[in-house]
Amino acid sequence: MRFHLMFLLLGPALSVAGEVKRPRGVSPSNQQFYDETKPFTCFDGSKTIPLDRVNDDYCDCKDASDEPGTSACPNGHFHCGNTGFKASYISSSRVNDGICDCCDATDEYNSGTGCENTCRELGKKERGILLKMTEVAKEGLKVKQQLIEKASKIKEEKKKKLDELRELKSLIENKMKVLKTAKEKAELPENEAKEKHQQAWKELTRAKQEGARAVVAFNELDKNGDGFVSVVEIQAHSELDGDEDDIFSEMEAQVILGGSSKIDLEYFQDLVWRNIKNEYKTEDDVEAYSESWDELDNSNLEEDYHDEDEEVDNEDDSEVSVGKPSESKTDTNYENMPDYDEETQALIVAAEDARDQFITVESSLQDTKDAIRNLEKELSMDFGQNDEFAYMFGKCYEVTNEYVYRLCPFEKIIQKLKQGGSETNLGTWHSWAGPEGNKYSAMKYDGGRACWQGPNRSTTVKLSCGKETVVTSCTEPSRCDYLMEMQTPAVCKEPQELAIEHDEL
Numbered sequence: 001m002r003f004h005l006m007f008l009l010l011g012p013a014l015s016v017a018g019e020v021k022r023p024r025g026v027s028p029s030n031q032q033f034y035d036e037t038k039p040f041t042c043f044d045g046s047k048t049i050p051l052d053r054v055n056d057d058y059c060d061c062k063d064a065s066d067e068p069g070t071s072a073c074p075n076g077h078f079h080c081g082n083t084g085f086k087a088s089y090i091s092s093s094r095v096n097d098g099i100c101d102c103c104d105a106t107d108e109y110n111s112g113t114g115c116e117n118t119c120r121e122l123g124k125k126e127r128g129i130l131l132k133m134t135e136v137a138k139e140g141l142k143v144k145q146q147l148i149e150k151a152s153k154i155k156e157e158k159k160k161k162l163d164e165l166r167e168l169k170s171l172i173e174n175k176m177k178v179l180k181t182a183k184e185k186a187e188l189p190e191n192e193a194k195e196k197h198q199q200a201w202k203e204l205t206r207a208k209q210e211g212a213r214a215v216v217a218f219n220e221l222d223k224n225g226d227g228f229v230s231v232v233e234i235q236a237h238s239e240l241d242g243d244e245d246d247i248f249s250e251m252e253a254q255v256i257l258g259g260s261s262k263i264d265l266e267y268f269q270d271l272v273w274r275n276i277k278n279e280y281k282t283e284d285d286v287e288a289y290s291e292s293w294d295e296l297d298n299s300n301l302e303e304d305y306h307d308e309d310e311e312v313d314n315e316d317d318s319e320v321s322v323g324k325p326s327e328s329k330t331d332t333n334y335e336n337m338p339d340y341d342e343e344t345q346a347l348i349v350a351a352e353d354a355r356d357q358f359i360t361v362e363s364s365l366q367d368t369k370d371a372i373r374n375l376e377k378e379l380s381m382d383f384g385q386n387d388e389f390a391y392m393f394g395k396c397y398e399v400t401n402e403y404v405y406r407l408c409p410f411e412k413i414i415q416k417l418k419q420g421g422s423e424t425n426l427g428t429w430h431s432w433a434g435p436e437g438n439k440y441s442a443m444k445y446d447g448g449r450a451c452w453q454g455p456n457r458s459t460t461v462k463l464s465c466g467k468e469t470v471v472t473s474c475t476e477p478s479r480c481d482y483l484m485e486m487q488t489p490a491v492c493k494e495p496q497e498l499a500i501e502h503d504e505l
Contacts, residue, residue: 023055024069024109025095027079027087033065040066064092071095078107085119085126133495139467140492144388147490151387155379162375165368172365179361183354190351193344201337214273217280218265229272230262239279381410382432384440388490392469397486399471407471407484413445413459425449426482427459434463441491451480459484465492 022031034040034054041048042061049060055069064073076092080102090101096111103122105115221229221237234240234253241248257263258271340348383390392409399405403415405426413426427445434441441463448457459474459482466487474484 024106025055025078025092026068027089030068030079042066067092069095071097078102080104080106082119085123133465136467137465137492137495140465140489141494143467143489144492147391148386148388151383151390154390155387158375158379162372162379165372165375169365169368169372172361172368176358176361176365179354179358183351183358186347186351186354190344190347193347194340197340197344198334198337201334210273210277211269213277213282214269215265216282217273217277218268220283228262228264229257229268231257237280239281240276242279383410384490389440389488392488392490397469397471399474399484401474403474405471405474405484407461407486409443413448413461413482413484424457426457433460454480456480457482461486463488463491465489 022028023034026034033043034051036051038051039048040051040054042063043065044061044063046062047060049066053060054066057067057070057072059073059076060066061073064076067073067076068078070076071092071094073092077089078092078095080088080090082088082102082104085103088102090107094101095107096109098108098111098113100113100115101107103119104117108115218229221233223233223236231250231253234256235248235250238246238248240256241252243252254261256272256276258267260267263272339345378393381393383393389409396406396408398407400418402418404418406414406416408414410429412428414423415426416423425448427448430444430446432439432442433444443461443463444458445461446456446458448459450456457480461484464485464487467489469488469490470486472485472487474482476482
């Protein structure tokens with residue numbers, strides 16, 4: 001037989017006429033559903049039962065709404081009135097379990113546990129904490145207003161500065177055009193004079209090299225070392241036979257020597273060498289020529305095919321490719337080149353002066369562009385609803401435990417050992433990360449240094465009201481995911497009236 005408990009109340013019935021009495025464990029906001037003049041309907045609408053079956057220690061409703069004051073329903077919740085402190089809910093399973101969960105002891109009404117009502121003591125302590133928080137909020141709010149006013153003033157100054165820089169940039173660009181034209185105008189005669197000087201030096205160097213080569217050739221031709229090159233000695237170099245009839249006659253050799261039977265070095269250099277230098281082969285040229293033929297013969301022996309026509313063609317091509325060694329390029333040593341003449345040096349000085357002026361203005365333009373870019377970036381950043389966080393930009397704040405953590409708002413967060421050493425990036429600025437309606441209560445920094453065989457490090461910075469800006473802690477709740485807490489006046493709000501939630505019974 002089912003045992004029905006009496007209708008249980010937290011306290012005496014209310015004296016106000018028509019007020020609905022509240023069963024044990026029911027919050028004031030739900031008392032309207034427990035009208036003693038009507039049957040009770042489960043909150044989910046699944047069942048309607050007589051009112052005397054509410055709090056009868058038997059779970060009739062699936063949503064546990066019929067047993068707010070007992071532990072009959074595992075999914076139920078008991079409302080602690082906690083007069084003098086703040087109301088709360090506990091799981092129905094904790095009702096009459098011998099442990100006092102409500103500070104007013106209403107959850108242990110039938111367990112025989114001697115619970116003291118500690119609500120007023122807790123409320124007093126809570127009020128003290130709230131009072132301190134209120135004072136901090138008031139002082140922080142004053143600082144916040146100052147920050148907002150200062151940020152507004154600085155922002156206007158920076159906007160004005162940005163306009164000035166943009167105007168300056170335009171002026172510098174115009175000046176650069178003029179200086180660029182002047183520079184190019186000064187460089188033209190400079191380059192022509194330098195090229196003329198270098199060409200003269202190159203020709204002189206070439207003449208010296210040709211003279212040295214002529215001496216080498218003369219000494220090679222002068223086999224008997226008598227200081228003269230004779231017809232016979234010329235005939236020994238068949239490559240000088242101009243008609244290529246395989247007959248290098250004495251008369252042909254004598255023609256090369258200008259009609260003489262023998263000539264000295266001076267005559268050879270002045271008149272003969274320029275006519276034979278392209279055909280003449282030094283002993284080194286002949287040796288190289290022979291080695292080329294030897295290499296060609298060896299390579300031909302390794303071919304996999306021996307077609308006669310192809311062998312002839314290859315032989316012809318090889319002869320062309322080996323041929324007569326081409327004249328080597330002139331090696332002009334500019335380190336030993338003589339100084340420029342006074343006129344050229346004057347042109348160089350003028351051009352260098354024009355270049356210096358252009359480079360100076362060009363550097364100034366780059367600095368101005370950098371300043372514009374930095375200002376544009378700063379002015380476009382989200383520093384809060386009223387720019388209250390703008391004061392943090394460009395600053396860094398530290399907290400130390402086993403490591404030193406440095407937060408540079410809107411830039412990055414780094415970690416380093418106390419004794420120094422390399423730094424570890426815990427994330428760079430990404431976005432505000434607070435909940436909807438309060439997004440400026442948290443910051444997100446991601447893309448930090450990758451953990452060993454893990455993700456990239458990231459950090460969430462939770463912000464709370466404080467009179468000063470200070471990082472209070474940094475922990476690592478999960479691997480590579482850090483949590484930093486920071487106090488700042490920028491999040492302080494107008495404090496509400498000091499009050500502790502409680503039931504008015």
